[in-house]
Amino acid sequence: MKTLTFVLSALLIAGFAVADDPSGLGVNEQTYHDYCGKGLDSAFAYADSRACFVANFNVNHRIQNPRPSILEGVINNHKDGDKFYVVANAQFTVVPPPLQGDPLEVHVTSVTNKKKCKEEKEAEEEYRQLHNGASPAENCANVLVYHLAKDYRYLQTQITWCPGEKEPVIL
Secondary structure: OOHHHHHHHHHHHHHHEEOOOOOEEEEEEHHHHHHHHOOOOOHHHHOEEEEEEEEEEOOOOEEEEEEOOOEEEEHHHEEEEEEEEEEEEEEEEEEOOOOOOOOOOEEEEOOOOOOOOOOHHHHHHHHHHOOOOOOOOOOOEEEEEEOOOOEEEEEEEEEEOEEEEEEOEOO
């Protein structure tokens, strides 16, 4: 019952997030804080696998090529930059303003029982230690960030991100 109440309240909050961005991301500061805040119970309780990000520029209208075509998530809109989260199983490109860097291709996937790399295994073990031996919550996500330079592409960031435990991924 407690979970149902939380899910319904989360839907209510998310319902007030205005989708200002063509990618489908709404703008809601409180929702971002609740779902991405380090050490907050609300970050652990929200069940969807997701990853939280921070950019030093406004990401509204700077997210291109989203897959699926409408992303699920929220932007915490700030004048000096944005923080945002995206629900897993998504891929998109962030194109910064001129002179603020090259585009970044971001992949967010749910943590599964597939063969895991060393970093993923370490992240899961850290999670178990912090949560009395419990296995990682379904809300953890694998994040890959590719730097898209003019002539080449390279992996910039690879991390298993778990809400409530890590700071947002810096783009």
